[in-house]
Amino acid sequence: MRTREGGLVDDEAVVIARVRAGEPEAYAELVRAHTAVALRAAVACGAGPDAEDVVQQAFFKAYRTLGRFREGSAFRPWLLRIVANETRNTVRSAGRRRAVHDREADLLGAAEPLIPESADPAVAAEARERSRRLWEALDGLAEDHRLVVIHRYLLELDETETALALGWPRGTVKSRLSRALKKLGRVLEEGLEGGGERG
Numbered sequence: 001m002r003t004r005e006g007g008l009v010d011d012e013a014v015v016i017a018r019v020r021a022g023e024p025e026a027y028a029e030l031v032r033a034h035t036a037v038a039l040r041a042a043v044a045c046g047a048g049p050d051a052e053d054v055v056q057q058a059f060f061k062a063y064r065t066l067g068r069f070r071e072g073s074a075f076r077p078w079l080l081r082i083v084a085n086e087t088r089n090t091v092r093s094a095g096r097r098r099a100v101h102d103r104e105a106d107l108l109g110a111a112e113p114l115i116p117e118s119a120d121p122a123v124a125a126e127a128r129e130r131s132r133r134l135w136e137a138l139d140g141l142a143e144d145h146r147l148v149v150i151h152r153y154l155l156e157l158d159e160t161e162t163a164l165a166l167g168w169p170r171g172t173v174k175s176r177l178s179r180a181l182k183k184l185g186r187v188l189e190e191g192l193e194g195g196g197e198r199g
Helices: 012-020 024-044 048-064 075-094 100-110 121-139 143-154 159-166 170-192
Strands: none
Touching (some): 012 024, 024 048, 048 075
């Protein structure tokens, strides 16, 4: 199976079976295939400079609990749920929340450049401003709304994968995503009108 990150896992179920059968080196295939999306998830959820540590810890916890992994399930949503929990624990134990612009810069730094270097500086500045407004609006959402938007759009999970990653029923994903997008739309519209206040 080719992941969205470009990693290649011939058959995740076979790889997981090999690990469970006492071939721990096979786990490296899963790590290679899912590291990029796990890092994006950690950054988007607020891990900041601790993102690599969070991901390393999440892969370790996933490895230790692989015996409880439900056969036939997708590995990526299960892993991302562990990443989200580990990020929450890390942020909570540090007793701090990261600034919106720091998280945005980390996430953009982890991805390919969205604007080519040859682009018009005014266009680049406008794109950065739109991105900043979006992150501020996301940061103003309730945690469950923020998480569903991050998983569906930033991590590009489908509805089923999002439900698995967050541990919610699909109907909950649909309803929370709908409410989150409406709220984001209102906040962004208010920002464009110059109000700038989060409602």
